[in-house]
Structures are given as C-alpha cells and as structure tokens.
Amino acid sequence: xxxxxxxxxxxxxxxxxxxxxxxxxxxxxxxxxxxxxxxxxxxxxxxxxxxxxxxxxxxxxxxxxxxxxxxxxxxxxxxxxxxxxxxxxxxxxxxxxxxxxxxxxxxxxxxxxxxxxxxxxxxxxxxxxxxxxxxxxxxx
Amino acid sequence: xxxxxxxxxxxxxxxxxxxxxxxxxxxxxxxxxxxxxxxxxxxxxxxxxxxxxxxxxxxxxxxxxxxxxxxxxxxxxxxxxxxxxxxxxxxxxxxxxxxxxxxxxxxxxxxxxxxxxxxxxxxxxxxxxxxxxxxxxxxx
DNA sequence: TGGGTAATGAATAAAAATATCAAAACGCTG
DNA sequence: CAGCGTTTTGATATTTTTATTCATTACCCA
Numbered sequence: 001x002x003x004x005x006x007x008x009x010x011x012x013x014x015x016x017x018x019x020x021x022x023x024x025x026x027x028x029x030x031x032x033x034x035x036x037x038x039x040x041x042x043x044x045x046x047x048x049x050x051x052x053x054x055x056x057x058x059x060x061x062x063x064x065x066x067x068x069x070x071x072x073x074x075x076x077x078x079x080x081x082x083x084x085x086x087x088x089x090x091x092x093x094x095x096x097x098x099x100x101x102x103x104x105x106x107x108x109x110x111x112x113x114x115x116x117x118x119x120x121x122x123x124x125x126x127x128x129x130x131x132x133x134x135x136x137x138x139x140x
Numbered sequence: 141x142x143x144x145x146x147x148x149x150x151x152x153x154x155x156x157x158x159x160x161x162x163x164x165x166x167x168x169x170x171x172x173x174x175x176x177x178x179x180x181x182x183x184x185x186x187x188x189x190x191x192x193x194x195x196x197x198x199x200x201x202x203x204x205x206x207x208x209x210x211x212x213x214x215x216x217x218x219x220x221x222x223x224x225x226x227x228x229x230x231x232x233x234x235x236x237x238x239x240x241x242x243x244x245x246x247x248x249x250x251x252x253x254x255x256x257x258x259x260x261x262x263x264x265x266x267x268x269x270x271x272x273x274x275x276x277x278x279x280x
Numbered sequence: 281t282g283g284g285t286a287a288t289g290a291a292t293a294a295a296a297a298t299a300t301c302a303a304a305a306c307g308c309t310g
Numbered sequence: 311c312a313g314c315g316t317t318t319t320g321a322t323a324t325t326t327t328t329a330t331t332c333a334t335t336a337c338c339c340a
Contacts, residue, residue, distance in 0.1 A: 018286055018337050055289045076216040080297050094263055106257040116272050117246040123234050126274040132256050134266040158306050195320045220328055
C-alpha cells in the first residue's frame with residue numbers, strides 16, 4: 001500500500017466517506033500511470049484488468065470524488081474530454097495542438113498567485129494552472 | 141464593421157476559405173461578449189437573434205475555424221464544456237471551482253515561455269495559458 | 281456481529297461534440 | 311455580371327463524454 005492510498009484512507013474517513021476496494025484501485029492505478037494523463041475511459045480499462053466486474057460509473061464517480069479530496073487533478077487541453085493525473089508535486093504540462101498529446105515539462109514555473117485582482121478587488125486563489133501549447137516533434 | 145471582422149476577411153481569403161455572413165456574425169457577436177466567456181450553445185443563441193435560421197452546426201464549425209485562424213480562443217475550466225472568447229490582448233482568468241463562473245483578472249501575469257524542456261530537450265511553445273482557481277464571493 | 285448508510289453495478293439519460301450530405305452561396309474568371 | 315467549380319450551410323443523425331437512477335451490495339461503527 002503506497003503513500004497515496006494511506007492519504008486516501010485518512011481523507012475518506014474524515015469526510016464521512018467509506019474506503020472501498022474500487023476506490024483504492026482507481027487511485028492506485030492512476031498513481032502508477034504517472035506522465036500518461038489518461039482520460040476516464042482509459043482509467044476504466046486499466047482498472048478493469050484488476051477488477052473485471054467494475055462498472056464505468058464507479059470509476060467515473062470515484063475520479064470526481066478523488067478530485068474533490070484533492071488526490072486527483074482533472075486536466076483539459078481543448079479536446080472534448082478531460083484527462084486525469086494523481087496529485088503529486090507541482091508541475092506543468094505541454095500539449096500538442098495538433099495531435100493532443102500531453103507531456104510533463106522538466107522544471108515547474110513558479111507563479112506567485114497572491115496578487116490576483118478582479119474588478120479592483122483581491123481574489124483568494126486556491127490553485128493555478130499553467131499550460132504550454134505548441135506542436136510536438138512528430139506533428140511539425 | 142469592426143477591426144476583428146477586417147482581420148477575419150484578410151485571414152479567411154489568404155487560406156482559401158470564403159467570407160460568409162454566418163462567419164462574420166459569429167465573430168462579431170463573440171467580440172461583443174467580452175468578459176462573458178460563453179459556451180458554444182450560448183453563442184448559438186446570441187447569433188440566432190440576428191440570424192434566426194442559422195444552424196448550431198454552422199456556429200460550431202465556425203468557432204473551430206476561427207480558433208484555427210487565431211481569432212478565437214477556446215477555454216476550459218474542468219467543466220464538461222468549452223468556453224470561447226474573441227482573441228484580444230493577453231489576459232488571464234479566475235474560475236470558481238464551485239459554480240464554474242469565469243472572470244477576467246485585472247493585470248496579466250507575464251510568463252517567459254522560452255525555456256520549456258521536456259526530457260531534457262527544448263520545446264517550441266506557441267502559447268501558454270495561466271488560470272487561477274478558487275471560490276467566488278457568492279460561493280464562500 | 282448486526283444494522284444503518286454509503287457505494288456499487290447496470291442501465292439509461294442528458295449534454296456536448298462531431299459527422300453526413302444534398303442544397304445553397306461564395307467569389308473567381310471571362 | 312453571369313456561369314461555374316468549390317466551399318459552406320442547414321438539417322439531421324451519430325458518437326463521445328458526462329451524469330443520474332435505483333435496487334443490491336458491502337463498509338464500518340457500536
């Protein structure tokens with residue numbers, strides 16, 4: 001049982017949720033897919049190898065819940081579907097505007113989000129997302 | 141006829157496309173909706189007031205084309221749909237994680253995207269997107 | 281270990297994105 | 311400015327993704 005799963009256990013119980021095998025496997029598989037940024041259906045396929053009878057609805061609902069708990073991040077890059085990744089250290093992405101491929105970039109850019117104003121009033125920012133777009137080597 | 145439409149005319153012809161009334165109205169309505177970040181269906185409703193017989197497919201296809209031409213930007217903030225805005229000056233957004241509302245922030249953050257590396261190799265970045273997330277006053 | 285309740289599985293609904301194709305419209309060319 | 315090849319439209323259908331429903335299952339606390 002890895003660190004993510006332990007954190008999951010804690011957070012789940014705190015909020016009145018329950019720990020299920022499905023939930024654990026979804027997070028575990030996503031953690032193992034570091035750098036792959038799979039979409040919901042791909043995660044379903046991955047999880048199904050370990051738990052063949054799991055339903056897509058369960059995977060989907062758990063992704064939403066894990067996102068609420070801050071253990072999973074949802075990413076979108078102008079395609080018609082979301083991608084997911086396990087929340088690890090702060091990092092950013094490059095996405096190819098042609099083929100849609102997404103890769104992690106080497107060094108994270110730091111943005112100081114403490115001075116964000118809207119209509120002259122300061123806004124409390126919980127997180128930010130910085131994404132880079134261009135064309136990958138294959139698509140150029 | 142505003143400046144955006146003139147640019148549209150130029151770019152359209154250059155690339156072998158044609159100028160149509162539908163195309164012009166889609167861009168014009170989106171230009172007038174500065175700060176609203178409508179989704180495709182909302183743009184369709186706006187355009188329909190001026191051109192009642194236009195079809196959703198036409199609006200949708202033109203949004204895609206205008207995006208290709210760089211006159212329109214597609215935005216997504218973790219909801220299940222895209223938002224659009226006319227390409228104007230560089231600026232960034234704040235999105236409420238609860239209600240999904242999106243607003244422009246006052247001062248743009250500058251990110252120097254010249255040193256982006258993936259797997260040790262430099263990547264040519266055409267654009268970047270920086271978004272801030274939190275909860276708006278109403279949702280707190 | 282029993283029981284109240286959250287979660288699952290299976291199915292389906294709803295929403296959003298995309299494709300198809302005959303008919304219409306654009307705009308070049310003479 | 312009229313004819314014509316080609317692009318674009320309108321209308322509709324299809325696919326993909328997201329979200330919901332509800333009877334049954336399985337957590338987990340006392």
